[in-house]
Structure formats: C-alpha cells, structure tokens
Amino acid sequence: xxxxxxxxxxxxxxxxxxxxxxxxxxxxxxxxxxxxxxxxxxxxxxxxxxxxxxxxxxxxxxxxxxxxxxxxxxxxxxxxxxxxxxxxxxxxxxxxxxxxxxxxxxxxxxxxxxxxxxxxxxxxxxxxxxxxxxxxxxxxxxxxxxxxxxxxxxxxxxxxxxxxxx
Numbered sequence: 419x420x421x422x423x424x425x426x427x428x429x430x431x432x433x434x435x436x437x438x439x440x441x442x443x444x445x446x447x448x449x450x451x452x453x454x455x456x457x458x459x460x461x462x463x464x465x466x467x468x469x470x471x472x473x474x475x476x477x478x479x480x481x482x483x484x485x486x487x488x489x490x491x492x493x494x495x496x497x498x499x500x501x502x503x504x505x506x507x508x509x510x511x512x513x514x515x516x517x518x519x520x521x522x523x524x525x526x527x528x529x530x531x532x533x534x535x536x537x538x539x540x541x542x543x544x545x546x547x548x549x550x551x552x553x554x555x556x557x558x559x560x561x562x563x564x565x566x567x568x569x570x571x572x573x574x575x576x577x578x579x580x581x582x583x584x
Contacts, residue, residue, distance in 0.1 A: 419491065419533065419535065420535050421513045421532070421533060421534050421535060424493045424494075424532065424533035425532070427467075427493050428493050428494050428532075428574075428575060428576075429575075429576055430459050430460075430576060431459065431460035431461070431576050431578050432457040432458065432459055432460060432467070432575060432576055432577045432578065432579075433457060433458055433460050433577070433578055433579045434455060434456070434457055434577065434579040434581070435456045435457060435458050435466070436456075437456075439458070439463065439466075441458060441460070441579075442579050443579060443580065444579065444580045444581075444582070445579055445580070445581055445582070446581075446582045446583075446584050447581055447582070447583055447584065448583075448584050449471065449564065449565060449568055449583050450471075452471070452472055452473075453470075453471045454468050454469070454470055454471075455468070455469040455471065456468055456469075457469055457575075457577060457579075460578060469571075469572075469575070469577070471568060473560075473564055480495060480496070480497050480498075480500060491533070491538075492531070492533060492538060492539045493532075493533050494530065494531060494532050494533065494539075494575075495530070495531040495539055496528075496529075496530050496531075496545075496550060496567070496571050496574075497524075497528065497529055497530075497531065497542070498528045498545075498554075498555055498563075498567055499526045499527075499528060500524070500526075500528075500529075501523075501524060501525055501526065502523075502524040502529060502531070502542055503521065503522070503523045503524070504516070504519050504520060504521055504522045504523075504524075504540070504541055504542060505520070505521070505537060505540050505541065506520050506521030507520060507521075508520035511535065511536065512534055512537070512541065513534065515543070516534070516541045516543070519541070519542070519543060519544070522542075522544075524542065524544070527544055527545070528544075528545040528553065528554065529542040529543060529544055529545055530542060530543050530545055530548045530550060548574075549574065550570055550571070550574050551570045551573070552566050552567065552570050555567050565583045568583070569581070569583070
C-alpha cells in the first residue's frame with residue numbers, strides 16, 4: 419500500500435455497520451475508552467474496517483483507524499497529548515509533507531500519524547497542520563473532551579453515520 423492509497427481509504431465515505439454488516443444511518447453509542455467500531459466504505463460491502471478508540475490517563479487520548487483485511491494495517495492514528503518522535507533522516511521515499519518534521523519530538527503535543535509505505539504509522543504531523551478539529555481538548559473535562567475528539571476524528575475519517583453519544 420502507498421501513502422496515497424492509504425489517504426484514499428482514510429478520506430473515502432464510510433458508514434458504521436452492525437454485527438450483521440448492515441450500514442447504519444444513525445447509531446447511539448455509549449463511548450467507552452476501549453472500543454472497536456466497525457465501518458465499511460459507503461459503496462462497498464466486502465472489507466470491514468475498525469475504528470479503535472483508546473483512552474488512557476497515562477498517555478492521553480489515542481484513536482486509530484485500522485484496516486483489517488487478512489492483517490492489521492494501521493492507516494491513521496490521532497494522539498492527543500501523547501509522546502512520539504518522527505524518524506530521521508528524512509528519505510526521498512517519504513512524502514514531502516513530512517519533510518519539515520524529520521526527527522520531530524512530540525513531547526505532549528497532539529499529532530496525527532499517517533501511514534507511509536515502509537514506515538507504517540511512524541510519521542506524524544502536528545495537529546495544527548491538519549484539518550482535525552478540535553485541535554485541543556479540555557483536560558479539566560476529560561469525558562466531554564473525549565467525546566469531542568471522537569466526533570472530530572469521525573468527521574476527519576468521513577464517517578457519514580449520524581452518531582449520537584450517550
């Protein structure tokens with residue numbers, strides 16, 4: 419898979435699916451800190467993708483979208499306030515968008531990991547340089563911040579199912 423192909427998967431319209439594989443227009447979710455939400459592309463039935471939601475007081479909020487098709491290939495992961503260091507040196511096989519962030523250390527900065535061929539999810543961009551919203555979450559109200567981050571990530575992933583968080 420290439421970076422471009424992974425970005426196509428990330429940005430393609432998706433729907434949440436139930437256990438029978440039915441695409442849902444609306445769903446009520448009691449969002450928990452360790453949850454897997456199954457999705458399909460809106461125009462496809464064959465592959466099932468998983469939106470993994472993970473929250474930890476130790477590492478902040480992490481959410482990931484993983485392609486599950488005979489394996490477990492991560493396509494993108496959003497980390498709020500988690501540590502990470504990008505690879506160094508930058509090489510020509512890495513998309514140009516990452517060049518300014520060669521060796522960048524994210525101590526507690528929010529950032530978006532993206533799949534890069536031969537690197538998996540080892541490259542990340544500062545959240546400020548993405549179209550993710552919200553850029554920050556309210557640490558004083560972690561439950562509300564968690565919900566807002568989830569909604570924002572679903573928008574970024576182009577999940578068309580109307581999700582009501584309860």
